[in-house]
Amino acid sequence: MDTTDLTTAQAGSKTIATTTKTVLREAGIGIALIALIIVFSFTPHFLSSSNVTNILTQVTINLVLSIGMTFVILIGGIDLSVGSVLSFCAVVAGTVMTLPGLDPAVAVFLATISAIVAGIGFGLLNGLISAWWAIPSFIVTLGTLNIARGAALQVTNASTIYSFPAAFNAFGSQTFYGIPLLFLIALVLVAIGWFVLTKTVFGRVLYGIGNNEEAARLAGHNVFFYKVAAFTICGVLVGIGAIIYMARLNIASPIIGIGFELNAIAAVIIGGTSLSGGRGSIVGTLLGACIIGVLANGLILLGLSDFMRQMITGFVIILAVILDKYRERLTKA
Amino acid sequence: MKFARLIAASVLAGTLAMPAASYAADKPVVGLVMKSLANEFFKNMLEGAKAHEAKRGDYTLKAVGMQSETDVETQINAIESFITQKVDAIVVAPSDSRALVPPIKRAVDAGITVVNFDVALDDKAKQEAGLKLAFVGPDNREGAKMAGDALAKKLGAGAKVVIIEGNPGADNAAQRKLGFMDSVTAGKLDLLDSRTAHWETEEANTVFSNMLTAHPDIQGVMAANDSMVLGVVKAIEAAGKTGKIEVVGFDNIPAVQPLLKEKKLLATVDQFGQLMAANAIDKALGVVAGGKPLEGWVKTDIKLVTSDDVK
Incomplete structure (x- = not known):
């Protein structure tokens, strides 16, 4: 894509210009991901089919949480509670799933519903409190982070729940042509998220609120409703994330998910979504999550020490934000 | 304050x-x-x-x-x-x-x-x-050595093993790693890699999957606690290598009892x-x-x- 193209697009219809910008934005992150893959492909095993399966498996939970986080960050919010809420959803679902005397299929179904309901509960709590009293979501979700963690410990008395139905366990490691089933589910969620954000009025209004909340209000939009909705959507995805965690690892425990929120935020930011809201996309988030996953995997294959690995991941996050600044200028030009 | x-x-x-x-x-x-x-x-x-x-x-x-x-x-x-x-x-x-x-x-x-x-x-x-x-x-070091020795005895000298460590900086994590290293030396094991998974199940699953990709010939794993064993065993199952890789852990938590029974976990250490x-x-x-x-x-x-x- 060169500048002539861009100029033509701008001269043309406004939608084409927007699309071009989006493509350009996404292309930048995509190129970064491809560059990373090329670098790592020099290490043996990196491109082997089993390693690709591994990377996709490892990306899945973060991807699902990042989709929800994108909705929240787009309206200028943040959700620090997702790791703790994931743990709470998992122990609730785990408790339901291991109830004695339930048919395995029924148990799994009820557990899934209960995880999502628990996620919605915390999402509503986050959204209602921050929207009603106009409290920064940073503070509210710092509170619910502790509430959810405490509740998870209380429910389980700090113990790990295990021994889920064999079919559920098998479902978690199912693959189609090397692609994990759980990742395919995450991709469907990406597609839904993309559709909602780009093809519906609801999605457009979310961007509008992130850009200028007052303007959105003056335009007659019920900002309160949209804010609560964004946090609730995030809650739904956390509930689904909890079920995916359980399917992958066959346990639920009140101490899982510590720091998951930071990985999700990192994926969203690397994916080009602005922390101040109003700008960004789900496709970017998908690429951001993949960059984090590829990096974590590739650095181990390279044989780098744990400490070096942590430092490099930090550098990449900062680099991504700096690159985003340039990309912003480019797309505005 | x-x-x-x-x-x-x-x-x-x-x-x-x-x-x-x-x-x-x-x-x-x-x-x-x-x-x-x-x-x-x-x-x-x-x-x-x-x-x-x-x-x-x-x-x-x-x-x-x-x-x-x-x-x-x-x-x-x-x-x-x-x-x-x-x-x-x-x-x-x-x-x-x-x-x-x-x-x-x-x-x-x-x-x-x-x-x-x-x-x-x-x-x-x-x-x-x-x-x-x-x-x-x-004695965490002694305990880890007991688990490591069990692994060495099962696999024999020259076996390729990895260690999954606890939190860097934690005293018991350091002691357990030393104990595993003692077994590596005593049992003449071939240590391919040693990495932390911060005591966590999910991280152990990720880290071990990646280690297994880098070293497909791993025969044994020493994990510094049983929460990480849960993640390692799932990674072995996912790679279709159940029964081909032996695992030892530490703590004897309730969640690993089924794994012991199914022989997916060779041994763990109870410190009561x-x-x-x-x-x-x-x-x-x-x-x-x-x-x-x-x-x-x-x-x-x-x-x-x-x-x-x-x-």
């Missing part, structure tokens, strides 16, 4: 003072300072201590736990309020092997019998404070966490009753657990 401490101390003192009046004067009072009760291991330890109090019936237990592993402040406050309460003995599992030395010194100076268990206080810090105190606890606080309390009460003061390192039981031990 000071104000917060004052409030915390007075709240603690208040809750402790109330029931104190109803205690029989002749029953010794033991203050138990625990680590994070969010950790199943310490939660069980506390429950073991409570059961022990009911069983013995000749002492009164006052227990304080922390919010998180790093909540040193709560432990210091607890010790200070126990000093004010004039308890007969304090049994403490320090969250920080240096920061807890000054308050413990004050307790000893106040004539209280103090027993340090679970994690040993730092020798140098003790020396500087002029504090002489015995340590009652398991549930009894650990109770044992330390016994030792403290022995001294309070006029017994000989404890010295050096009083090692507590550790046991290798294999599928033979699971019914």
